[in-house]
Amino acid sequence: MTEGAKAEAPRWPALAVLVFGACVIGLSPILVRLTQTGPAAAGFWRLVFALPLLAIMTRRASGPLGRPSRIALVAGVVFALDLGFWHYGIRYTSVTNATVLSNLTPVVVTLFAWAFLKQRPRPLFLLAVAVAVAGAWIMAMEKGGGPGLDPPLGNALSVTTALWYALYFLAIGEGRRTEAASRLMFWSSAVGAPLLLIASRLLGEPLFPASGAGWAACVGLGLMHVAGQGSIAWAMGRLPTPTASVVVLVQPVVAAWLGWMLFAEAIGPYQAAGAAVALAGVVLAQWASRPRPGPATSLSA
Known part of the structure; x- marks a missing residue:
């Protein structure tokens, strides 16, 4: 498929799958709270139970598992750091705050892609990122019913998670140029699982x-x-x-709703307003990042 064909390919199916994935990941902090293990151990079991399914999917999609690529190794290391920091953030602060602050990823991703990948964003897209992140911060300003064991520490860990998640996004985005999604997922999970197990043992977790x-x-x-x-x-x-990093900001909205439903972490007016602003930023980002019609597109039209 040529670059022009990729630009003209429909975006909505991919956006729908991306939003679905972000909504499913919104369940993660709830399940982490229910595992009865340590935070790093919860990440270990997450990857261990995912590996058999990922192995089956990879073999069906692209044959033998083979060996991990360098980008899959990088993705596995940063994803282990992402899960470890985020799960400890969930332990020490509210579900909403941990999820919102860890999803400030678009700022890091946009700046990195601009500086190193030469992906210059449009001014309207930068505005959309600012709107989405502002909505996330508004949600985090009002603490819900469960402030957590140590909110400042939990919030700091969650903010640091945004860096690891951004690096994971960039690694997966680069890896997807040459590898299938299932293969990248399998090897990144296979690399991350033992790292989280070692962290769990060193930290003395159950x-x-x-x-x-x-x-x-x-x-x-x-x-x-x-x-x-x-x-x-x-x-x-x-x-x-x-663009993908902004769309997954629907995840904090799902996590906030589930935290309210299951752990009585009340959603106040600021959090409701922040959710609306964050979603508005997501919609604006999609509008700003739509493909521009090039000369070939105009001639074919």
Whole structure:
């Protein structure tokens, strides 16, 4: 497929899959709270239970698993850091704050893509990023019913997560140029799982859930990883990385709603307004990043 054909390909199917993946990932902080393990251990079980499904998907889609590429190794390392920091953020602050602050990724992704990948954003797209991030900050300003064990520490860990998540986004976006989504997901998960296990042991966390409900949450994390993160990786092969990073800001909205439903983390007027602003920024980003009609498109039209 030529670059022109890619530009003219319909974006909406990929956007729909991306939004679906972001909504599924919105379940993650809820399941982490229910695993009855340590934060890093929850990330370990998430990847372990995802690996068999990812292996089956990879073999069906592109044959033998082969060896991991360099970009898959990088993606695995930064994703392990992402999960570790984020899960500890969920432990120490509210579900809403942890998810909102960790999803400030678009700022990092946009600046990195601009500086190093020569993907110059349009002014309207920069405005959309600012609007979406402002909405996320408004949501985080008003604490819900469960402030957490140590909100300042949890918020700091969650903000740091945004850096690791941005690097993961950029690695997956680069890897999708040459590799299938399932293969990238498999090897990044295979690399990240032992790193999280080592972190869990060093931090003295409880590794095994104490009940069947905890095990069910761990299995749920694995299924969510395949469906949610897999959908995001697939869509990123068809969308610009900065655009994809903004769309996944629907994730904090889902997490805030679930936190209110399950943990009584009340959604106040600021959080409701912030959710509306963040979603408005997502819509504006899609409008700003739509392909411009080139000479070939105009002639064919």
